[in-house]
Structures are given as C-alpha cells and as structure tokens.
Amino acid sequence: MIKVERVSKKFKLPIEKRYTLFEEIVAFIRGKRDFVEFWALKDVTFNVKKGEIFGIMGPNGSGKSTLLKIIAGVIYPDSGKVEVRGKVTPILELGVGFNPELTAKENVYVYGVIMGLKKEEVKKRCDEIFRFAELERFKNMKLKNFSSGMYARLAFATAIATEPEILLIDEVLAVGDINFQRKCIEKIKELNENGTTIVVVSHSPEMIADICDRAMLLENGVVKAIGESKDIVGTYMKK
Amino acid sequence: MFGYLRQRDVIITLTKYEFKLRYRGTVLGIGWSLLAPFLLAVVLYFVFRNVFRFVENFALYVLVGVFVFRFFSVATSVGMYSIISKANFVTKTNLSREILPLVTTLTYFFSSFIELLILIPIIVIFGGKIGMYILLFPVIHIVYLIFVYGVNLYLSAITVYFRDLNQIWEVITNILFFASPIVYPIRVIPKEYVNIYMLNPLTRFIELYRDVMIYNTFSINDFVYVLISSLLVFISGHVFFRRLQRKFGEVL
Numbered sequence: 479m480i481k482v483e484r485v486s487k488k489f490k491l492p493i494e495k496r497y498t499l500f501e502e503i504v505a506f507i508r509g510k511r512d513f514v515e516f517w518a519l520k521d522v523t524f525n526v527k528k529g530e531i532f533g534i535m536g537p538n539g540s541g542k543s544t545l546l547k548i549i550a551g552v553i554y555p556d557s558g559k560v561e562v563r564g565k566v567t568p569i570l571e572l573g574v575g576f577n578p579e580l581t582a583k584e585n586v587y588v589y590g591v592i593m594g595l596k597k598e599e600v601k602k603r604c605d606e607i608f609r610f611a612e613l614e615r616f617k618n619m620k621l622k623n624f625s626s627g628m629y630a631r632l633a634f635a636t637a638i639a640t641e642p643e644i645l646l647i648d649e650v651l652a653v654g655d656i657n658f659q660r661k662c663i664e665k666i667k668e669l670n671e672n673g674t675t676i677v678v679v680s681h682s683p684e685m686i687a688d689i690c691d692r693a694m695l696l697e698n699g700v701v702k703a704i705g706e707s708k709d710i711v712g713t714y715m716k717k
Numbered sequence: 718m719f720g721y722l723r724q725r726d727v728i729i730t731l732t733k734y735e736f737k738l739r740y741r742g743t744v745l746g747i748g749w750s751l752l753a754p755f756l757l758a759v760v761l762y763f764v765f766r767n768v769f770r771f772v773e774n775f776a777l778y779v780l781v782g783v784f785v786f787r788f789f790s791v792a793t794s795v796g797m798y799s800i801i802s803k804a805n806f807v808t809k810t811n812l813s814r815e816i817l818p819l820v821t822t823l824t825y826f827f828s829s830f831i832e833l834l835i836l837i838p839i840i841v842i843f844g845g846k847i848g849m850y851i852l853l854f855p856v857i858h859i860v861y862l863i864f865v866y867g868v869n870l871y872l873s874a875i876t877v878y879f880r881d882l883n884q885i886w887e888v889i890t891n892i893l894f895f896a897s898p899i900v901y902p903i904r905v906i907p908k909e910y911v912n913i914y915m916l917n918p919l920t921r922f923i924e925l926y927r928d929v930m931i932y933n934t935f936s937i938n939d940f941v942y943v944l945i946s947s948l949l950v951f952i953s954g955h956v957f958f959r960r961l962q963r964k965f966g967e968v969l
Contacts, residue, residue: 489967498881551811553966571809575731579738588734592812597726 479675480526480549480644485558487519487544487699518544519699522558531666531676533690533707535683535714541699542679546570546648549677564675567593567642573633578622582613582632585621589636603639610665611635612658631658638665645669645676663689683711718955721813731820736827751832758783761900772902777845777931782899784832785926789865789919790890792825796869797876797886804969814962815955818869826862833858833926840930848933857925857940860947864918867950874961877968897923918946 492513496502519541526532534542547553548560550568575592576585586607590600608614611631621629638645647666666689670676680686686693690707695714703713722728740746758780765779772778799821806812833854841847876882897919906914914920921939928934 497879499879499885500881502879547808547966552808554963566811568809568811571805574805574809575803577734577738580734584734587730591727591730592806592810595726597730 479528479561479563480532480677481559481561482522482524482545482549483559483561485519485522485545485548485555485560486517487541487548487553487555488515489518490515517699519548519555522696522699522701524694524701524704526675526677528564528675529670529673530692531670531678531690533686533693533710534677534679534696535681535686535693535710536696536702539698540696542696543570543648544699545696546646546677546679550646562644564643565594566644566646567637567640568646568648569634569637570646570648572630572637576621576629576633579620581618581620582608582624583617586632586636589633590639593637593640594642595640600639607632607635607639610639610661627655627658634662638662638669641669641672642674645674647676648679649681683715687711718959721815724813724816727812728816728819728823731816732823732827735820735824739824739828747828747831747835750828751835754783754787754832755780765900769902769905774844774931777840777843778902778927779900780836780839781927781930782897782923784829784836785861785923786894786897786899786919787832788825788829788861789868790894792822792829792865793868793872794883794886794890795825796821796865797872797882799869800873800877800965801880801969807965807969814965815870815958818873818958819866822862822866822869826858826865830855830858833930837930845931846933847930850929850933850935853929853935854926857922857929857943860940860944861922863951864922864943864947867947867952867954870951870954870958874958877961877965893917893919896920899923918943918950 490513496505522541522545534545536542544553546568547570548555549562550566550570551562552568552570573585573589575588577588580588583604586604587597587600590603590607591597595603605614608617611628611634613628613632613635616624616628624632645666663685666676666678678686678690686707692705693707693710694704695702695710703710740750761783762776762779766775769775796818799818800807800814803817806817807814837847837851872882872886896914896917903911903914903920903924921943925936925939925943928936928939
C-alpha cells in the first residue's frame with residue numbers, strides 16, 4: 479500500500495553545475511550564484527491499494543520519474559508525506575552494479591543481493607533466473623561479451639526474481655525482442671496475482687491500458703487525472 | 718542508525734567481488750601491492766638508519782610503520798570515491814548508502830590484513846620478538862577498521878559535493894605521514910609538544926602494531942585511546958553521513 483499526500487518537490491538547477499570547492503569559491507567571488515528553480519512535483523496526492531497495478535503516464539519532464547524516486551526513497555520531498563507499507567523493490571535502471579569483468583553468474587549474485595535477496599535465495603533461484611532470461615548457456619561468460627539485449631534480459635530476470643511486495647518499474651520493460659517483452663508482461667501479471675503491488679511508469683499507452691488497473695496522468699508535476707486506466711489513456715491520447 | 722549492518726549478505730557479497738576485481742583473482746596481485754610499500758620502507762631505512770641508530774631494530778620499525786600507515790592512506794584515498802564512483806547505486810536503488818564506503822573500507826581491510834600477515838615471517842627473520850601479544854594483532858586491526866571506516870564516511874559524503882577534496886586530502890595524508898612516528902621515533906619530539914603529538918590516533922595505532930609485532934609488549938593506554946577515538950569517529954561519521962546523504966539522490 480502506498481499513500482502519497484500533497485507531495486511537492488522543487489529542483490534548483492544551477493545554470494552551470496558546480497562540482498568542486500574551487501568552482502564554488504570562484505562563483506562566490508564573482509557573486510554568481512544563480513540557478514533556475516522549478517517545481518518538479520506540486521501537491522501530488524494519490525494512493526495505490528495493495529495488490530493493484532498502478533500506471534503513471536505523462537509527457538517528458540512531467541515528473542514521473544521524480545515521483546517514483548520519491549516513493550523508492552532515493553530522493554526526499556520538500557513537503558508532503560509518503561507512506562509505504564511493505565518492502566519496496568525499485569527497478570529504476572536495469573543492472574545496477576553489473577560489472578563487465580565478472581561472469582554472468584557472479585553478476586546475478588551481486589545484483590540479486592543489491593535488489594534485496596539473501597545469498598541463499600539467489601543460489602536457489604539462479605537456474606530459474608537463467609532459464610527466464612534464456613541465457614543458460616552463457617552462465618560462465620564474462621558480462622563484457624554480452625550484447626545489450628542479453629544484458630537487459632539477465633538484469634530483468636534477476637530483478638523480478640526477488641518476489642517483491644511492492645515493485646516500482648520505470649520504463650525498463652522495453653527490453654529485448656517482442657517475445658521477451660511479452661514474457662516480461664506475463665511475469666508482471668503473474669507477480670501481481672501472487673500479491674505484489676506494482677507501480678509502472680510508461681510512455682506506452684497500450685501497455686498501461688493492458689496491464690494497469692488504475693492510472694494517473696501527470697503534467698508539469700501536477701496530477702491531471704486519476705482513474706480507470708482505459709479512461710486515463712483516452713484522456714492522454716486526446717491531447 | 719546502524720540497522721544496515723544487518724544486511725550481511727549484501728556487504729559480504731559486494732566486498733568479495735570488489736576484492737576479487739582488485740586483485741583479478743591472482744596470487745601475484747597481492748605481491749604487486751606489497752612491492753611499492755616494501756621498496757618505500759627500504760629507501761626510508763637507508764636514508765634514516767644512521768640518524769636513528771639508537772632505535773631497536775630500526776629496519777623493522779620503519780617497515781611496520783609504513784605498512785600500518787598504508788591501510789589508512791590507501792583506504793581513504795580510494796574510499797573517498799566510494800559514493801561518486803557508484804552513483805547509480807545511490808540514484809537507482811534503495812540500498813543503504815553507508816554500505817558503499819563500508820565495502821571499500823572492508824576490501825582494503827582484508828588486503829592490509831594479508832599484507833601484515835606476510836610481514837610476520839620477515840619480522841622473525843630480521844630478529845623481531847614475536848610472542849603471545851601477536852594474538853592481539855587482529856583485535857587492533859578491527860579497531861583500526863572502525864577508525865578508517867569512520868573517516869571514509871566523512872570523506873565519501875563530502876566528495877559528493879566537492880569533487881576536488883582529493884587534492885586537499887592528498888596533502889593532508891602527506892602531512893599525517895610525517896606527523897606520525899613512521900620514519901623517526903617519538904622521543905625526537907620536543908617534550909612540550911608530546912602531549913599534542915600523541916593526540917593523533919594514527920600515532921597510537923602505529924605504536925600498538927609495533928609493540929605486538931616487533932617488541933612483544935602491549936600498551937593498554939594506547940589501546941583504550943584508539944578504541945575510544947575510533948568509536949567517536951565512527952559514530953560522528955554516521956551522524957554526519959546521514960545528514961549529507963539526504964541530497965545524494967539529487968546531486969549525483
């Protein structure tokens with residue numbers, strides 16, 4: 479269950495990004511400390527029920543990813559409250575911590591524990607992960623020899639093997655070929671049937687309409703509509 | 718505040734592979750990492766041996782000093798990058814962020830442990846007294862780990878905001894090298910400054926290692942001092958890190 483109440487987030491973007499103390503001092507002496515402020519999210523309120531698949535759509539820069547990061551606890555809101563009950567597994571990027579010098583199997587171990595699995599659980603599910611990714615033959619190959627499709631399949635297979643209570647997915651479903659994408663969507667539905675609450679951010683209206691129960695339309699950080707996913711997709715398409 | 722320490726599987730797995738990647742799984746890997754400090758110790762010995770003739774077993778004195786200091790200097794100079802070099806762990810996962818500096822510190826803790834173990838036969842050959850007190854070496858090393866980890870919590874968090882910290886830290890590490898009794902004995906420090914000089918925990922650490930590894934004695938005073946100061950750095954490091962980490966997700 480996720481409850482988001484009046485969440486706002488302001489970003490201060492420096493016109494020139496300063497990374498060092500030296501640049502900071504130079505900018506201070508010159509009296510140039512200007513930055514652009516904008517609200518990435520403003521007064522966003524919604525909730526996701528347990529066992530639901532909830533979609534978030536909106537044009538580029540509407541704040542979808544920021545919102546997902548706030549739910550994941552990666553960044554903090556400036557005001558408002560986020561309440562999450564259950565263990566959150568965010569898939570904001572596939573293959574975080576993948577190392578090209580390690581073998582596929584070693585990478586599954588590393589990525590698996592990062593995504594919250596116990597070492598024993600990774601061991602138990604290792605075969606299943608490779609079967610799902612259709613990469614059984616490449617278990618002991620170094621990751622640097624993998625194609626980007628293989629890489630993404632391995633990462634996705636590992637990430638969803640965690641049997642999460644709450645899954646946050648940011649645009650990562652478009653991996654692999656059509657067959658694999660279909661397989662991923664099937665797997666997500668299957669996880670959901672077993673009780674996983676899922677929040678999906680996507681550009682694809684078909685996918686939102688296909689898998690989500692409810693959806694929300696964001697625009698410039700403001701909630702435009704919340705409701706049945708088919709209605710929301712309709713509203714989005716009309717614009 | 719310390720709840721993340723319970724995530725043992727992540728900590729152990731990440732440390733294991735970071736260690737493995739560092740040495741590429743070769744025995745020679747460790748050998749190479751020993752060569753540079755060993756040569757440094759030899760050079761320092763030949764430069765200073767006539768000046769400090771009165772120090773008991775000066776060759777080993779310098780050798781242990783160099784290797785003990787090395788854990789601090791190497792682990793911090795690499796550890797300060799532990800957050801920014803793994804930015805996507807911070808921005809794309811909800812892994813406890815303390816784990817990143819911890820893993821790097823642990824990796825160097827183990828290599829330093831192995832390095833010091835390799836020194837033991839050399840110490841025996843060159844006439845160091847190794848006795849019962851050597852058993853305290855792992856205990857001292859764990860306290861040293863707590864200290865270095867605390868320092869890395871500070872450094873890795875500051876580096877997120879100020880990428881040029883490495884320039885400053887390099888100078889500080891060099892100063893600390895000469896402000897610690899590595900190439901000279903403590904007794905050359907003027908009496909009126911000894912109290913200030915002994916505030917440096919590194920001084921006490923180096924003395925503790927030498928005591929148990931070369932002279933077969935042990936100073937409980939030094940040990941209590943390093944234990945308390947390490948815990949202070951460790952706890953304050955956590956408080957500091959927690960405060961700075963809130964913006965990590967945006968800055969990186």
